[in-house]
Amino acid sequence: MKILVTGACGFLGAHLIRGLAEAFPKARILATDMAPPGSDVLAYWGASSDRIEPTVLDVTDKVAVATVLERFQPTEIVHAAALTPTPEMESENPSAVVDVNIGGTLAIVDAGTRLRCLRRIVVVSSAAVLGPAASYDAPVGEDVILNPTMLYGVTKVAAEGIALRLGEIRDVSTIAVRLASVYGAMERQTATRHRTSLVHRLAMAQPETAVSPQEVVRDWVHADDVAIGIAALIKAPALEHRIYNIGGGEPVGWRRLVGIFRAHGRGLPWANGGTAEIDVIASDARPVFSIERISGAVGFRPRSIEDGIAEVLANTQVRA
Numbered sequence: 001m002k003i004l005v006t007g008a009c010g011f012l013g014a015h016l017i018r019g020l021a022e023a024f025p026k027a028r029i030l031a032t033d034m035a036p037p038g039s040d041v042l043a044y045w046g047a048s049s050d051r052i053e054p055t056v057l058d059v060t061d062k063v064a065v066a067t068v069l070e071r072f073q074p075t076e077i078v079h080a081a082a083l084t085p086t087p088e089m090e091s092e093n094p095s096a097v098v099d100v101n102i103g104g105t106l107a108i109v110d111a112g113t114r115l116r117c118l119r120r121i122v123v124v125s126s127a128a129v130l131g132p133a134a135s136y137d138a139p140v141g142e143d144v145i146l147n148p149t150m151l152y153g154v155t156k157v158a159a160e161g162i163a164l165r166l167g168e169i170r171d172v173s174t175i176a177v178r179l180a181s182v183y184g185a186m187e188r189q190t191a192t193r194h195r196t197s198l199v200h201r202l203a204m205a206q207p208e209t210a211v212s213p214q215e216v217v218r219d220w221v222h223a224d225d226v227a228i229g230i231a232a233l234i235k236a237p238a239l240e241h242r243i244y245n246i247g248g249g250e251p252v253g254w255r256r257l258v259g260i261f262r263a264h265g266r267g268l269p270w271a272n273g274g275t276a277e278i279d280v281i282a283s284d285a286r287p288v289f290s291i292e293r294i295s296g297a298v299g300f301r302p303r304s305i306e307d308g309i310a311e312v313l314a315n316t317q318v319r320a
Contacts, residue, residue, distance in 0.1 A: 001027040002117075003234075004074035006059055006108060007081035009033040009041050012124070012179075012223055014186045016080055019227025021048035023235070030072045032057035033081070044186055059104030066111040073117045076234050079108045079163075080124040082156075086195060090151045101155035102162070109163045113170040120173040122230055123163040127180055127247075128153030130287045133217070139290035142178070142243040164242050175239060177230060180247030180289050183308065184223030185315045198254075199309065201278050202261050202268065203316045210271035211278045216254050216285040219247040222308040225300075232298035239297060247289035248302050254280050260309045 003020055007013040008031035017031050029052045031037065037045075037054050045052055057068050059081045069077075083100040090097065105123060112118050130140060131147035148154045160176040167174020183199035199220065202211070229246045233239065258268050271277070294300040303311075 001076070002030070002072060002074045003027050003076045003078065004030040004032065004069065004072055005078045005080060006032050006057065006104070007079075007124075008054070009035065009037045010080070011184075011187045012182055012226060013080050014041050014044050015184060015223035015227045016078060016230065017052060018045050018048065019224060020078070020231055020234075021045070021051060023228070023231035027051065028053065030055055030068070030074065032059075032068065034058055040186070059107055060099045062107045062111070065107040069108075069111045069115060073115065074112070075117055075119045077108065077112050077118065077121045078124070078230060078234075079105060079121065081108075082124070084195075085152060094151055097151055098155055101152070102158045105159035106162050109166050109174070113166050113172045113174070118172055120175070120234060121163065121167060122233060123159060123174070123176045124230075125156045125160050125176045125178045126153065127178055127219070127286055127289065129157045129160065129178060132283070133285035133287045136287045139249065140245075140287045141290045142241065142245055142293055160243070167242075173239065174242065175233060176243050177226075177233065178243065178245050178289070179226060180219035180221045180245070181286055182221055182223050182226060184312060186223070198278070198280065198284070199257070199312065202257065202266070203309075203312050205266065205268065205278060208267045208269060209277045210275055211258055211268045212254070212276040212280045213270040214254065214280050214282070216280050216282060217251045217288065218284075218286040219250065219288040220252050220257075220305050220308070221247045221302055222311070224311075225302040225308075229294060229298070229300045229302075232300060233294070236298055241293060241297070244294045244297070245289040245291055246294060246300070247291055248305060249289060249291035249295075250305075251288045252305050257305070257309075260306055261313075264310070264313050
């Protein structure tokens with residue numbers, strides 16, 4: 001078994017590499033990214049590093065992609081490389097977002113589905129394809145009509161469509177996984193991830209950091225659970241569907257989130273007026289996923305948000 005992962009050194013990618021190495025103890029893993037892994041990433045991969053081959057790869061370079069895939073001959077591909085833009089980048093440099101999220105997906109899936117050795121491709125997508133949370137009043141399944149309003153979501157819709165169509169016409173098992181809001185260890189700002197999650201900002205907050213009292217709801221999923229879910233989908237001999245949600249499967253309000261951190265001794269008073277150091281607004285809400293499809297297919301059971309945050313805090317050091 002030979003698994004190729006793109007975006008391997010990013011926040012989610014680091015979890016995917018370690019999780020896949022644990023799930024498939026005999027597999028060789030090609031961990032590709034724009035730059036070599038740092039010492040923190042290598043340490044996170046841990047004892048499995050002898051089966052992991054880091055490789056520099058720009059997914060927008062079609063020739064390089066085809067060359068790497070032809071050399072490695074993967075049996076499975078997990079395409080997680082993506083560019084998550086800030087509003088400023090979306091306005092000033094949209095071509096970079098399109099090149100990575102659409103062009104990079106096309107390059108990987110096009111080259112991959114031409115290989116006879118390839119068994120399955122998993123393309124990582126996002127809840128951003130759904131659009132505003134206000135459009136949904138119940139847990140959202142995979143068959144809803146998509147309504148992205150931001151460029152990131154638009155590119156993810158296109159990436160899903162390209163991948164699934166090429167997989168279909170070339171008879172390669174190809175699935176897309178849509179992720180809820182992801183949190184966990186190894187989260188930090190990178191060249192392709194310019195803003196960390198609300199969970200990370202709370203975990204790194206200094207004592208007595210004032211937080212917004214605004215209530216917004218999201219669906220949160222631990223990055224390790226994402227890796228577990230993707231590994232289970234890879235293991236499945238056959239899959240009935242081509243799109244799977246991976247999330248916590250429950251609404252988690254901002255006040256509940258803050259309360260969990262307070263229960264661990266973090267001083268996070270509610271801000272008065274406009275004084276919040278960690279702010280949330282109505283547009284920070286996200287739709288809540290139904291995870292019945294993946295649960296029924298592979299028995300996926302995510303950890304609770306309480307257990308997940310306890311794990312994050314156990315591995316977080318806040319500078320005074």
